[in-house]
Amino acid sequence: xxxxxxxxxxxxxxxxxxxxxxxxxxxxxxxxxxxxxxxxxxxxxxxxxxxxxxxxxxxxxxxxxxxxxxxxxxxxxxxxxxxxxxxxxxxxxxxxxxxxxxxxxxxxxxxxxxxxxxxxxxxxxxxxxxxxxxxxxxxxxxxxxxxxxxxxxxxxxxxxxxxxxxxxxxxxxxxxxxxxxxxxxxxxxxxxxxxxxxxxxxxxxxxxxxxxxxxxxxxxxxxxxxxxxxxxxxxxxxxxxxxxxxxxxxxxxxxxxxxxxxxxxxxxxxxxxxxxxxxxxxxxxxxxxxxxxxxxxxxxxxxxxxxxxxxxxxxxxxxxxxxxxxxxxxxxxxxxxxxxxxxxxxxxxxxxxxxxxxxxxxxxxxxxxxxxxxxxxxxxxxxxxxxxxxxxxxxxxxxxxxxxxxxxxxxxxxxxxxxxxxxxxxxxxxxxxxxxxxxxxxxxxxxxxx
Numbered sequence: 410x411x412x413x414x415x416x417x418x419x420x421x422x423x424x425x426x427x428x429x430x431x432x433x434x435x436x437x438x439x440x441x442x443x444x445x446x447x448x449x450x451x452x453x454x455x456x457x458x459x460x461x462x463x464x465x466x467x468x469x470x471x472x473x474x475x476x477x478x479x480x481x482x483x484x485x486x487x488x489x490x491x492x493x494x495x496x497x498x499x500x501x502x503x504x505x506x507x508x509x510x511x512x513x514x515x516x517x518x519x520x521x522x523x524x525x526x527x528x529x530x531x532x533x534x535x536x537x538x539x540x541x542x543x544x545x546x547x548x549x550x551x552x553x554x555x556x557x558x559x560x561x562x563x564x565x566x567x568x569x570x571x572x573x574x575x576x577x578x579x580x581x582x583x584x585x586x587x588x589x590x591x592x593x594x595x596x597x598x599x600x601x602x603x604x605x606x607x608x609x610x611x612x613x614x615x616x617x618x619x620x621x622x623x624x625x626x627x628x629x630x631x632x633x634x635x636x637x638x639x640x641x642x643x644x645x646x647x648x649x650x651x652x653x654x655x656x657x658x659x660x661x662x663x664x665x666x667x668x669x670x671x672x673x674x675x676x677x678x679x680x681x682x683x684x685x686x687x688x689x690x691x692x693x694x695x696x697x698x699x700x701x702x703x704x705x706x707x708x709x710x711x712x713x714x715x716x717x718x719x720x721x722x723x724x725x726x727x728x729x730x731x732x733x734x735x736x737x738x739x740x741x742x743x744x745x746x747x748x749x750x751x752x753x754x755x756x757x758x759x760x761x762x763x764x765x766x767x768x769x770x771x772x773x774x775x776x777x778x779x780x781x782x783x784x785x786x787x788x789x790x791x792x793x794x795x796x797x798x799x800x801x802x803x804x805x806x807x808x809x810x811x812x813x814x815x816x817x818x819x820x821x822x823x824x825x826x827x828x829x830x831x832x833x834x835x836x837x838x839x840x841x842x843x844x845x846x847x848x849x850x851x852x853x854x855x856x857x858x859x
Contacts, residue, residue: 410471412439412641415740423473425541426644428534429549431635432622438733439641440740445470447689456656462488464533464649467688469605472537473643475842480540488532491520495654497772497805499727505661512799515782516654516669516805523591524809524828527562534636534645535566538573548572550631550859551623554614555579555589556674558808562593563636564602574601574859575636578614578851581606581843585726586815587831594837603858604839609846612719612730620848627852631859638677647681652690656691658801659691666800670696670792672785672807674727676705676734679753683741686752693800695753698788700724703757705732710755712746723760723816724780726808756788763787766822774823779810779817 412427414420414437420496420714422430427439437818445467455463464486469478476484491712496502497511505511521528540548542549551573553563559576567575577592584592607614618635621627639642652671658667668690679697686692699706700722708714719730742748758766770776777784793802810817814825827835844850 410473411442413415413442414438415440423475424471424641424743425473425475425537426737427537429541429547429610429634431633436619436623437713438639440737441471441641441645444687446687447769449689452656452689452691452731456653456660456815459648459651460493460653461485464489464646467649469653470531470572475541476537476546484536484540487560488515488536489529490800491528491618492521493518493650493654494520495657498776499768500665500776502658503661507843512802513663514658514778514801514803515786515806516650516803517804518650518810521582523558523561523565524690525562526560526807527806528565529650530638530643530646530677530681531559531566531636532560532597534640534642535563535570535806537642538634539570540568542572546572548632548847549634550855551575551634551636552610552618553577554618554773555592556611556728557584557585558812559637560604561588561591564592568596569600569603574603576603576605576859578605578607578617578856580611581608583611583721583728585725585813587827587835590744590837590839591831591834592840593839594834595810605841605851605854606841607709607846608843609679610683610719610721613846615729615733617846617848617851621851624848627855631855637733638675638680644677644680644734645684647678648688649681650683651682651685652688653690653728654803655685655690655692658803659751662801666693666798668694668696668789668792668800668802670698670724670785670789670802672698672724672781672805672806673705673786674702674729674732676732676738678805678807680741687741693822695777696788696792697753697755697770697800698784698786699755699757700727700763700784701757703728703755704730705735706755706757706830709734709753723763724784726781727784749833750769756790758784760788767817767820775826777810777817777821779808779813780805781808782806
């Protein structure tokens with residue numbers, strides 16, 4: 410597979426080069442030249458595989474000659490050594506024998522090591538980058554801006570890997586207490602992962618990363634690489650779980666339409682789903698849930714895309730006013746607004762609505778949702794209210810509720826037990842550098858530590 414810049418289709422790169430370069434020259438996002446399409450016979454074969462095996466098979470269509478099938482099998486077996494469950498709110502599995510009339514499911518993507526959906530892309534990306542660098546002896550300095558979960562997933566995926574240093578930029582006071590503890594306690598003081606608290610918003614962090622990559626002197630000096638969803642190595646693996654889980658859902662309930670609801674911020678998760686659909690995944694539509702930072706939902710309503718400064722909300726990982734992957738979504742649909750509207754439907758919700766929904770779902774079913782998953786489920790309910798016929802609803806559960814224990818415990822008035830990885834992180838001493846949101850400040854810090 411070759412890739413091209415969304416700004417200039419004549420600018421080309423292989424998968425490995427696009428992965429390590431992060432952005433195309435001129436600041437373009439890398440896009441695959443063409444997407445594979447799988448027939449119903451082929452999807453039946455892929456759906457019968459384990460998730461790791463299916464992911465490795467799909468990856469063969471997106472990588473280059475530096476990745477053999479055996480390499481990809483090893484990468485995916487190692488990356489995806491945890492479950493990918495789809496459950497009803499009352500705990501039943503995706504199984505018509507157990508829940509013949511079930512329609513409402515949550516795809517729990519938070520069973521990886523950092524308890525967030527970002528593990529899927531980060532672990533594939535980390536192992537793919539290490540595979541490439543092991544053959545070339547190159548070095549890279551990774552800059553990653555995080556609104557909560559990306560930094561933890563990237564830090565874990567690249568921790569103690571030779572030739573790679575990771576700098577995680579997060580907004581001061583803009584992530585949950587548990588997320589900050591996780592971000593700032595990885596490894597030891599000598600480890601290759603450093604946390605930087607930026608005195609600003611997530612958009613400031615994201616803009617700093619873009620400015621750094623736009624500075625050729627800084628990029629060349631430190632061999633910069635991005636691990637945000639501007640990197641195609643983050644977006645492509647996110648198509649894998651949509652492809653595989655949609656095959657499981659369609660096999661279980663073959664006579665119903667299939668709709669996914671995605672709580673959305675930077676739109677990388679949605680982009681992965683749209684890629685999967687274009688590859689032949691049996692997904693009929695996507696519902697997009699936004700919080701108060703809703704430029705994409707506005708776009709779906711008006712056809713006008715207006716990025717704006719982000720505002721802090723309860724669902725902080727989605728506090729993004731300038732989503733990176735909007736250009737990719739437009740490019741995937743040949744700049745056709747009607748085509749995007751045909752497959753995407755959106756709604757946005759306030760913090761009060763989100764809190765009420767978390768309480769209601771817990772009272773009615775006992776299921777505990779993180780604030781982001783709750784926004785997605787709210788959007789699905791709003792969409793379903795206008796759809797008369799039955800359909801299979803899958804809300805993407807993006808993070809374990811314990812990652813937002815301070816908020817969820819306040820809302821539910823009950824204790825949320827911390828899974829072992831988070832409990833261990835809470836006992837560690839934080840190591841963090843506080844920095845002004847300026848390129849000079851970032852450059853100075855990199856000069857000392859990179």
